[in-house]
Amino acid sequence: MTKDTKFVNAGRDKKFTQGTVNPVLQRASTVLFDNVAEMKDATRKRGEKHLFYGRRGTTTTFAFQQAMNEIEGGAGCYVYPCGTAAITASLLAFLKTGDHLLMVDSVYGPTRDFCDKVLASFGVEVTYYDPMIGKGIANLIQDNTKVIFTESPGSITMEVQDIPGICEVAKASNSDITVILDNTWGAGVLLQPFELGVDVSVQAATKYIGGHSDVMLGTATANEKSWPILREKSYLLGQCASADDISLALRGIRTLGVRLKQHQESAMTVANWLSNRKEVKQILHPAFESCAGHEYFERDFNGSNGLFSFVLNNSNPSALTAFLDGMHHFKMGFSWGGFESLVLSYENLHRERNYGNWQAGDVVIRLHIGLEDVNDLIEDLEQGFERLNSKL
Template sequence: MSSKSNKNTQLVSSGRKKAYTHGVVNPVVQRASTIVFDTVADLKEAAKTRGDKTLFYGRRGTTTHFALQDAITELEGGEGCALYPCGAAAISQVLLSFLKTGDHILMVDNAYEPTRDFCDKILVGLGISTTYYPPTIGAGIKDYIKPNTKVLFLESPGSITMEVQDVPAMVKVANEHNVMTILDNTYGNGLHYRPLEHGVDISIQAATKYIVGHSDVMMGVAVANKKYWLTLRENSYLLGQCTSADDAYLALRGLRTMGVRLNQHE
């Protein structure tokens, strides 16, 4: 099969473990808040294994969410996937998971408008400074890095103006300065571009756009590499991020046709 055929096969086959489908083709819609355990020992064990896709409480997710997380993780080639109620939430919560007072973030100057607003109106109030850099700066990003720079945020192609960034060159510089890299991959969608394969630490998508694809669900996703996944998972959970099982099911359904739909977009 061609590379494109392999990707489309992946889109229709991922996230279909028997534990999620219960004997039917698609993962079932499992709605839940409270989970019932046979014993107190089972409850305590589930509490300890937060990242093992075990039922514990609705905010951690159900098998419907786990199926979507598996599929998106496979699509992006990462260690794990966190779900959010929209793309803007994914961006803001990922940044809040890794930034603290006194830190500095490098933000691409053509970023999605809500991303800029979050930096200019929320992060600044938390004592986190932002410097905007030209999207085509490439390895020249080294001149913008400060001693307190913690995050390099990329968006490629960029919103509206569509500049494509030299991701490998910028990631190389970031790694040399111990700066983590985050990329808004909504346009790349995991099918056309997989940032983690080029060294990016966390790839974010507004799943509302191409993954869901039918203008009926708001959702954001963030896929992290092994180095940052546990922190992202834990902090997203502590920040109360969750999505509904019905929305997760619709995102899974949208994922199956993403390749076909993107061909029509082209």
């Protein structure tokens, strides 16, 4: 079955649709049982897509979990109220006091904060590693290393990691190491995590899975070995998600393929245009040779999307503000993956990253290319550069 056909059909078993096109929206907290035997049976099956209690999920939840398993190729999927919850719950599922975590240096900012402010207070040792380390990560593994966390491409700076190489080292070590991947950029589609050796694939389904900037949701899909641990510990942490939000994500899946194709096409057009601008020092897009780890992108990914960054050649606070303030189509806002185009600037990477040779004064602009006409977006950026140049 091709990807596009899978997006249309994933999670649409008749037991979930009950004869209609879409899985039924089932809201519930309490599940009722007619007798003791029925209740005991539900208790035994409570981790098996069986109605037991609202926090375990309803048929709407089960349909979405099945859809995500089909898309990413996992053995089980847990659903969370946001992407950050999926990340933190996944880390807590496989770490305890005295353990060591290897965390990629180009990780999403809130993940780094969780490591520094929460895991550290729990007595978990964290080592940040160079995203381009590849199999060299073997030199950082300790006897108490329990998790290697990856994010590919990296947040903002877009480094593509050698995920198969890291997984190979993790599996060859004597420790029982779990490899977790933040696969949000890949949307579970552009990269198949379990084929590369990943144990747990995390996504902010808020992004491309939802696709319309109106839902907060997270997922963690796991292989057969890791799924029981992830499922039970996430449940004990009280994690669950609204059936209404999940139904929006199920709807988003149906158009995921066509949206990603348009995001990719428009983003490549804009990135190629930017590469010829005198104001641009470097394009940080995995499909460009100028992006760290481009060779791994070519090997492991089957496409790209609408999110990439570029480095300005020259700027100052006044010029940068002028560039950002006058946009018509690119709006400033956190998150990405919706139909709209977004822009954000990053000016302190030299303080926030240990690797990558970022210098004071480096300004990185992150763009999400939405579904607007690409010529309108290019015109918006061109006018932005005119404003920037007027202040230099």
